[in-house]
Amino acid sequence: MRPHLYLRAYMAGIAMPTCVLPLAVTVFLIGRSEMDSSLPVALLVFPLAVVPAMWGLWNMLHVAVRSRVRVPLGVHGALLPVILIPMVVVLLREVGLFAVPLTTVAALAPVGFIGYYLVWKYVVGFFNAELGIA
DSSP states (O other), X not given: OOSOHHHHHHHHHHHHHHHHHHXXXXXXXXXXXXXXXXXXXGGGXXXXXXXXXXXXXHHHHHHHHTTTSOOOHHHHHHTTHHHHHHHHXXXXXXXXXXXXXXXXXXXXXXXXXXXXXXXXXXXIHHHHHHTTOO
16 A cells, blocks of 8 residues: 555645636636636636645545545535535625525535536546546
């Protein structure tokens, strides 16, 4: 067995969101300048700092508990929005951008769960296999 199992799990978890972040930042900044908007740049802090870290920690948690609790990687990943969605709602309210109605959050949550399931099953699963974690 190769050493540093949890470090490899963290790296496999942060790989996908870290690759997507430059695209997200580009879209945000272009949209902000083209719409002459005063969107606070503080909105970038959440996706730049919290999301990859949460993905890495969530993958480490999966590796730590997989011998005791048999949850497939896709299902485990689909549970991450349960933590992230309330964080996003609070961020949007605190920044003063807009208040998200809970009905909208409830209506869009299944899309997040399905998307996270697929990304975790195929993309994070691929990185786990490449790093010898799976």
